[in-house]
Amino acid sequence: MRILRHLLLAAAIAPAIAHAAPKMKPAARPVTSFFPQLDLGRFLADNFDLASVRSSLAPRRTPDLRTFADFGMLPTNSGDDGVTFDGERWLYQLRVVRRADINNDGIEDLEVCFTDRAKGASYDASQSLLVSRYSDETYAVALRYESEACGPAAKSSPARTRTIEVK
Numbered sequence: 251m252r253i254l255r256h257l258l259l260a261a262a263i264a265p266a267i268a269h270a271a272p273k274m275k276p277a278a279r280p281v282t283s284f285f286p287q288l289d290l291g292r293f294l295a296d297n298f299d300l301a302s303v304r305s306s307l308a309p310r311r312t313p314d315l316r317t318f319a320d321f322g323m324l325p326t327n328s329g330d331d332g333v334t335f336d337g338e339r340w341l342y343q344l345r346v347v348r349r350a351d352i353n354n355d356g357i358e359d360l361e362v363c364f365t366d367r368a369k370g371a372s373y374d375a376s377q378s379l380l381v382s383r384y385s386d387e388t389y390a391v392a393l394r395y396e397s398e399a400c401g402p403a404a405k406s407s408p409a410r411t412r413t414i415e416v417k
Contacts (some may be wrong), residue, residue, distance in 0.1 A: 380397055
């Protein structure tokens with residue numbers, strides 16, 4: 251009877267002890283990166299695939315014109331946090347907000363704010379991108395992913411519909 255009472259007591263308090271015990275964190279998965287650690291901006295100027303994102307460059311783009319470098323554009327500013335092309339008529343910027351395995355696929359990604367702005371005109375677009383690269387031989391590409399890299403205002407809003415009466 252005494253043994254039964256001890257077993258019942260142990261069964262009753264075991265969940266409380268398990269809950270109070272420190273939780274073990276799962277082992278960190280190794281993350282593979284195909285991005286350089288230094289001068290990431292210059293790397294993006296040479297390797298970011300403009301075909302993977304909507305931009306004002308799309309109408310001029312051909313299969314041979316995939317990167318800013320292919321267009322003959324030289325960065326006016328580049329560093330470890332991005333690249334800027336500030337020309338007479340246009341401003342293009344890739345600003346890296348975060349480096350991490352954001353989509354949990356084991357490969358390092360970049361959370362980027364892409365700015366595409368016409369000077370002296372009304373075209374001014376910013377979009378948050380998840381940029382990834384799958385090998386040393388491929389371009390860095392933009393993937394569809396919800397992000398606030400450009401801030402909450404740049405987040406895509408739900409489509410608005412309007413009903414128009416036809417008479």
